[in-house]
Amino acid sequence: MIKISSDKLIKRIKEIVYRGSDRNEILQEICDILEREVPVFDWVGFYLVDPEAERELILGPFVGEETEHRRIPFGRGICGQAAESNETFVVQDVSQADNYLACSLKVKAEVVVPVMKDSSFVAELDIDSHTQNSISEEHRAMLEEICDIVAGIF
Ligand code: SME
Secondary structure, eight states: OOSSOHHHHHHHHHHHHHHOOOHHHHHHHHHHHHHHHOTTOOEEEEEEEOTTSSSEEEEEEEESSOOSOSEEETTSHHHHHHHHHOSOEEESOGGGOSSOOOSOTTOOEEEEEEEEETTEEEEEEEEEESSTTOOOHHHHHHHHHHHHHHGGGO
8 A cells, every 4th residue: 555646656756856965865765755655664775786895785775673784795685686686576475585684573575676777786775564465566666666766866
């Protein structure tokens, strides 16, 4: 469920991105809106490619509980697999995922969407839900569109 329509959310996110302030502020605002407007999104954050490390993600702006996974190597967990494959990962039941990094026992489902800039992976949007089977096709389509928009600020 999304409290306001996906179209309205995307419109608001475009306004934030095109207003053009600091990149981390923009990413933080996007996390805040998604967490506030989509009841099943309980943790929303961006992981960025660390320019100073070899194939490693570093946690950027997020909203939700603190996580011990501030750095994730490509290939590890759902986040690392999305970074390696450049594809969206939807996991409706994390207890069934074998390459998964647990942040909190409350998390039941997760979606990770890559941000691609000129065909290069630059970041990803990671969302955890406390509700199993909660990531809909509508969420996936909306998040992929948001990540296309976000690519413009990298
Ligand atoms: N569960 C993720 C780790 C990051 S936290 O969800 C914030 C994973 O398996 O990659």
